[in-house]
Amino acid sequence: MKTGAQLCRVLLLIGASCAGGQHPVDLPVVATSPDAAVPPPAVDPTAPIQPLLAVAAPEGESAAGADEADHWKARTDLIKAPARAPAAAISLPQVMRWKLKNGLDIVLVPRPELPVVSLSLAVKVGTYDEDAGSAGLAEFTASMLRQGTTTRSADDIAEIIDYAGGTLAGDSTDDHSNARCTTLSKELPLCLDLLSDVVVNPVFPEDHVGEIRDQLLAGLKNRFENPDALAAAHFANLIFGDDHPGGRVVAPERLRAITRDDLVRFWKTYYRPNNSVLAVVGAVDPAKVKAAIEERFGAWQSAPIPPRPAFVLPQRKGARLLLVDRDDAPQATVLFGHRGIRHTQPEWFPATLLNYVIGGAGAASRLMADVRTQRGLAYGISSTFGASLFDGAFEVTASTANDKVWEALMAAVNQLRAMKADGPTVEELDAGKVFFSGSYAFKMQGAEEVASAIVAAELHGLGVAYVKQFPVRMSAVGVARAKQVAQSLLRPEELVIVIVGRGDLIAPQIDKAGLKYERIHFRDPISFAERAARRKAAVDASGSTAxxxxxxxxxxxxxxxxxxxxxxxxxxxxxxxxxxxxxxxxxxxxxxxxxxxxxxxxxxxxxxxxxxxxxxxxxxxxxxxxxxxxxxxxxxxxxxxxxxxxxxxxxxxxxxxxxxxxxxxxxxxxxxxxxxxxxxxxxxxxxxxxxxxxxxxxxxxxxxxxxxxxxxxxxxxxxxxxxxxxxxxxxxxxxxxxxxxxxxxxxxxxxxxxxxxxxxxxxxxx
Amino acid sequence: MNWPVRLALRLAVTSLAALPAVARAAPRQATPSLNVKSWELPNGLQVLFLEDQKAPVAAVHMFYHVGSKDEKVGIRGVAHMFEHLMSRGSDRVPPGDHARLLREAGGLSNAFTTEDVTGFQDVVPPAYVGLALELEAERMRKLHLSPAAVKAERQVVMEERRARVDSNPVTRALAAFRAAAFEGHPYEWVSIGTLDDLQHLTIGDCQRFYDSYYLPNNATVVVVGALGEDDVRRDIARFFGPLARGVVPAQVPPTRKAQLRARDTVVTASVQVPVVVAGYHIPAGGHPDIVPLKVLASVLAQGPSSRLNQRLVLRDHLALGAGGAVGAFEHPGMLVLYAVHPPDRDSRKVREALLGEVARVRTEGLTLKELERAKNQLASQFIYSLESADGLAVQLGSARYTEGDWHRLSETADRLLAVTADDIKRVADTYLVDDHLTVVTLQRPIPAAASGGNER
The missing domain is CATH 2.50.20.10 (Lipoprotein localisation LolA/LolB/LppX)
Incomplete structure (x- = not known):
């Protein structure tokens, strides 16, 4: 709810308050970060360690005592949800599509209701097009787009878009890189000018290469300070391995070695019209926009695109456990799971519903109900099946007290086992279907949201029909099918488990369970192979020449x-x-x-x-x-x-x-x-x-x-x-x-x- | 639904095809009409309905005309407590079920509290708008208040106050600023209340507050979405019609103390960084001068290119961050500016630089480019906010209560684009003056309690 959050920020600024705790205070970060503030310096050895998170009362839990709960007990007149309406397709205005001579695919969705237009240009290049020698280039290149073109400096670009009250951004994912522009529709020509300019004519100015490199390096550095990001990086490396783009670790040395020439070469290779899709959503005149697009993108030269490098998903048997020791962690972060599915697989709809029941439904999910509400073992726990073009992962994340990690983990694993054995109930599945078929439309209100949903569907080869039919396809999943998918996709016997927390408190819990595990320092390399090589070298040290x-x-x-x-x-x-x-x-x-x-x-x-x-x-x-x-x-x-x-x-x-x-x-x-x-x-x-x-x-x-x-x-x-x-x-x-x-x-x-x-x-x- | 198209046409006049070097002032255009239907039930409930077929979504927002301004010392924070208590069960809805039932219908719910109004926001697929209305009607008059629920929520809210206000130097400074600027006025305290009052709140206080303000004749229900008017009329009559009208305590417009010169207050608190807050009294949210004041605040204090950021953070390295906003309330409010600075910078210098930028606006005005950029940004942001049913409902509700009339919503973009350099000069000369000014400096105690680290 974009608007809710915006409203909330304004309210907070003037001293009002908002519900929930879901709205971070959007005041200058520097003001509240203990790191930036002066003093105390980083470590105060005499201070007790404070837990970061207080446990709030779980949503839906009665604050009333037992007597109070009697008020609603055995009542037959409580308000119930009315009978569920059948899921309907999302109605989008007629979608127009065409291709330029140079191969650029265009998707146009006219939405005349509001004078807003959003353009999204996706180039089919992401981390999955990198190999060990080009690692890091996709993200670096996309981050550089706004930094200057043959006719506009970075400052010009910022000034023009700010002046118009619009937004212009570039980023990249595993399968594509994206440049987006949103403005009032009267500024469509300006938006098209800027978008085509940053994609077709970027110059990658040397000084901005350094600036963006510093930002990317800061991102790598911050990963070690953020337990969630650190656990995710270790998890991905263990699941996919070093030779797979999903698990490859981009080292700071690698980022430092990237030159302007590398970026230019990468951009020249992949940023081609025959490798791209442009979505236009908003209040525009289709005939005019067609001519305007031809004018801006018609001269963009096509070229053959190299095929995606081949990579194989390592097959693993049995469980694998990594303990990442951080001796000052006020709480533990647990991330576990196994390999997942592709967005294009027929199992994706049932798997997404299954995930909703397991850990995707907030307080109503099985994991929250059991591990947090019933047992009080976690501050929060959730799961995801993802929607990647490539083999993704099924992941469960939880934050727990350091001394409750194992108990929480076991409770969660038992939930997976139960789901694999019995599948979801009809009621659970229905609740998920209604949620998805209803709330999916919430995300389809803004032009920018529609544009990115269409681009994602196009890139994954799913088409606009996927966006329209999402609610219908979701509600077509039967309980027998869900059960079958639970049995085939859930693998509680092959979990990769990463725990970031206090080793002194967590290791005894694992030892007691008698499991083998690797224990590392939180600043150790994320690459499993690199750690293994270091260990080997260290063991050899006494005897070897080195x-x-x-x-x-x-x-x-x-x-x-x-x-x-x-x-x-x-x-x-x-x-x-x-x-x-x-x-x-x-x-x-x-x-x-x-x-x-x-x-x-x-x-x-x-x-x-x-x-x-x-x-x-x-x-x-x-x-x-x-x-x-x-x-x-x-x-x-x-x-x-x-x-x-x-x-x-x-x-x-x-x-x-x-x-x-x-x-x-x-x-x-x-x-x-x-x-x-x-x-x-x-x-x-x-x-x-x-x-x-x-x-x-x-x-x-x-x-x-x-x-x-x-x-x-x-x-x-x-x-x-x-x-x-x-x-x-x-x-x-x-x-x-x-x-x-x-x-x-x-x-x-x-x-x-x-x-x-x-x-x-x-x-x-x- | 032709109003947005006309809005587009109107905005098209100010299109800027090339570089922003040449800025043009927007000519005034005819005001487009939002096709909002409004009616009143016999029990006094106000209804605003806007059919919006863009997406299969419906927003049901309940606005109660009650906020922290309706509290008094002793029960400060009670209005915001209802944001929480309203989900703790009513006669036919067990605790937590409001959110659960909506979620199971594919919907979401939220709430907020300001000085003037308390809002409850539900978003559902259109087929479930009846459920959302039934749930809202139920908790309007049949809330099940229990001592245990009040006690539990009191703790949650006190924790929220500690986390949101007390541990954040800026919000803490803003709270101190309010106390100084609005002494003796109900805007003196922020809506989350004070720890002192919160811990003494009783179920009796809550019940009295509920019975005084949670009444159909003190509320507006705003419905926006892919719905037919007849269905909405029928559902609202069915669920809200039976509720009885009540007696709302008379609301006397509060007056603030007359002021002859700037007020200057230094507050000492154990914060990590000191903060300087400067604010000027401005008129009520419905006053025409609020619009140019918003443009002015945007240039002065919002975003990386704002004057405060350019001067205090980037040029003089006096502050870690600087910002500000117009606090437009039902009654006369404030334009607030602040700067957060490292402890080794002199607060007086920070204060001087901050007020120096205000003085510069008064003497030099804004550049045409700054003016046009701010107008474009504010107008665009406003239009973007109308993309969702939820956003439309929020805007309608705040126009109704903060500006006093929902009709003004359709004029918002117009009025922003019509602001001239002369308007800016006039409002700066009228309001950014010493006898409207309060400055609060939040400082760390000297010397501070011992803290430090080892040298590794």
Missing amino acids: GRDALALVKKGIEAQGGEQKLRALADLTIVKSGSREQGGATVDLVSTTYFKRPDRMRVEQTLVVPGNKTRMVFVVGPKAIRGSTGNQPLGPLPPVNQARLKEAMFEDINFILLNILDARPPIGLQPVPAVREKGRVLEGVLLKVPSGEWLTLYFDTATHLLARMKSPGEGGDDLINEIDDYRDVGGIKISHHQSSPGDKASEAIVTEVKVNQGLAPALFE
């Missing part, structure tokens, strides 16, 4: 620091630092003193300063306890998550990390990574998995062999880079006096004082 080479780099690094003997002789070390970091457009100043007492004690005293606020914090890490305090309070226990963070910080301290790697038990597997050449220096790298589970890359300057850079977590795109330089000699040991991190959370620190072996009092660490 492993020995990597170990040699670490040892050379220690030598450069002053040598193993000198480092081990260091009984204590005190480092005073002064620095700052950017956060949400403001600067946080930071002064810290860190005391190390080797091998296993550390004390950090730090003061954070923002205008009008100064906070002092102390942390002490000892072999038995890790404690902390804020302000002038005495030291107290910390939440387990924050204890873990401090332990990691101690292990990864730049002065001792190399020695710690050498001493780690069990030994840490090491593997070399390709050298980086930059700014007249060469950096040799080592990849390793630190005890916290994160992947870390250490780079050594080949001129000095000193540790020059630390990169975490190893998965690019979200790299946290720490540059380490200005090494100075302190008592025969080289100690870095300057560290910095680039990026939107840039930070910098200077070492102002270093003291070694001054016999620090044990009391300091108690």
Whole structure:
């Protein structure tokens, strides 16, 4: 309900309220994002972890007590829905279609009622046309369309469409790329001009290539911060595999390698009239629009289109379980399912109804009724069968408390088993049919919605009849057919299950069930194959040449620091630092003193300063306890998550990390990574998995062999880079006096004082 | 259904074929007529009906002429509570069944509350319009209020208040702004109410409120869709006809305190970012000056090219975000502007820059391009909103209650396109003046309670 949401935004802005919680407050995101705000900085080790979601009373649940419910018990006069009307076809005005000489297919739906027109031009190219060498190009190309043409700059385009009060957008899916323009119908000529220009004459300006690349990279990065997106990426990779467009992972390095020439070549290859469909919906004069389309698109040159690359869906047997560990996850996200069907398959209608009954009907679905309302195991749970031109997936998603994951998962799987065995009831199926045949028309009110429904049907080879007949075909599904489809399509015995949440709470639940699973850190690579290769390399490290080479780099690094003997002789070390970091457009100043007492004690005293606020914090890490305090309070226990963070910080301290790697038990597997050449220096790298589970890359300057850079977590795109330089000699040991991190959370620190072996009092660490 | 076509013709006159370099003012056109049928039942219920055959959809929207302005201190938030209580069961509809029955008919339902009106929105396939009307008639007079339901919903609403208002610096600042700008006036509080009043709401308060305002003679039912007038007349008479008229408390138009100069208030609260809100008193929603004020607010405060965003966010890096809107109410409302800024920027500078942009509009006016862009955008958005039955019903209802007359709906695009630079100058000089101004600065306490992070 577009209008409802719009109204709601206006209401919220002026301080009124709207129903439901389904309307996000559309005020500046920056204002509410704790990330952009200043302070508290990212981790407050003393704060309790708050659950993100409060459980609201489920829809339909009685807030009244048992006595109250009696009011409606055994009543025969309650209001009931009237007898169901037979489903009717959607009436669209007569649909006109023709083809230009260059092969462009046109579909025109005149809708004279309102002076609005929507154009949708779909090019039949999407991620399924990519292979490993062209991965990422479909989305990148579509995102570039608005960024400039032979006669209009990106600013011109934005200005023209904004001035007219219209919208112009470009995006891409698995099977097509799309440019859309919606305006008042008086602006149809302008809309046609812009749409044809961005599709036929884009120039992919170099500076905008960089801008769009940054946006796409930010998208990849955000995936690791969003549990739903992360679970979906892992799920797709496990279902489809690396060699299939459905599961292929586009790496940040790949996006960075894409050049303007690649985009131009991709556009030239696929953006052709004989590979495209144009839908025009709205209040237009058919004769005039026909001439206008010929004028704008007639000169567009056709060309042969390469066939879609072949790919096979990996056949899997048995269940597969991946636990993605995020130790600060306030709740768990579960995504499970198996391969699905194509939109064009005859089973699609019964499967969609089946899905409605399982988990597509909100509070009325079986999954919600059982797992949430009855058992209270989930905050929300739903399922989908999708509508892809290619083999899609059947997916169930749920958010649960970390300690209830397994119970919720089992309850949901049992629902699938029951559905597979018995199918839906007649009543359930009827409710679904009525819902679809009634509500489908709701989506067919705006010109833009009609245009995209028609384009989707055209591209999937279903035709306009599909749009018209949708309600009728849905209501023709019988209960026997639904049952048969449930039996053939549901595969509760071959589930791929991805759980993103707290490993410490979730692993014991799976162990108890006695299942095999893979447990990974949430920043680990999404590609299953890449993880397997890393594991293999790490296992081989001790024996292999590669492993020995990597170990040699670490040892050379220690030598450069002053040598193993000198480092081990260091009984204590005190480092005073002064620095700052950017956060949400403001600067946080930071002064810290860190005391190390080797091998296993550390004390950090730090003061954070923002205008009008100064906070002092102390942390002490000892072999038995890790404690902390804020302000002038005495030291107290910390939440387990924050204890873990401090332990990691101690292990990864730049002065001792190399020695710690050498001493780690069990030994840490090491593997070399390709050298980086930059700014007249060469950096040799080592990849390793630190005890916290994160992947870390250490780079050594080949001129000095000193540790020059630390990169975490190893998965690019979200790299946290720490540059380490200005090494100075302190008592025969080289100690870095300057560290910095680039990026939107840039930070910098200077070492102002270093003291070694001054016999620090044990009391300091108690 | 010929009105939209005439609207199209009228709009066609202002077509812009080429680049927007040359902007033209729109000549006034004849007003198209919406073929809306309106009638009144003997019990006072107002009906608006618009046949719209575009799609097999019907919207049934109930508007009750009651909102937070009808509350008083002690029961602030009770009007919005009904948004929730109305789904908690009535005599012949168990709790939750309103939504369930509609969903099983292929429909959806929703609700909203403003200062002036409470709306309940159902959308159904046309065959089920009778069901939606029956359900709405049922809960208009036969709501089953129980202490348990009131208690439970009180908790839900308090949670909503915490989540929507208290944890969002902007909404929180807007609430503080209201309190300052409308002191002693029922627009003083936002419709979700206050935690203090909400937790003390009793079933007696709710019952009294329900019996005072949920009456046929205090409501309008708007029906839009692929329906015949005769059927709609019959169904409405059948379901709403038997309901008895009641006595609606007299509504005295509230008056606001006279003001001689700008009001300036600083509020301290534990928010992540400080906010500056500046607002000007403007006339009631039905006043002709509201339209140019909307155009002005759009140029000043809406979208990336707005003056506030260009100046405060992009040029001066003073703010993280800036925006604003016209709060057009039944009684005189406000034009509100705000800026959210990092704690290390001086609130006074943010305030100065924000008011500086208002002053610039008064001295320099708008460029012709800005004016035409804003008019085109507002007129287009309005037309897009009429594409759905739901949108038409919302617009009819708000024209009826906010502007005081639903007939004005058909003039909306006309009036937007007719705004001139002189109109903008006049309304800016009349309303964007110091004795209409209230400024609220929401600041973090200094020094703040301890918080921070480790250095990793």
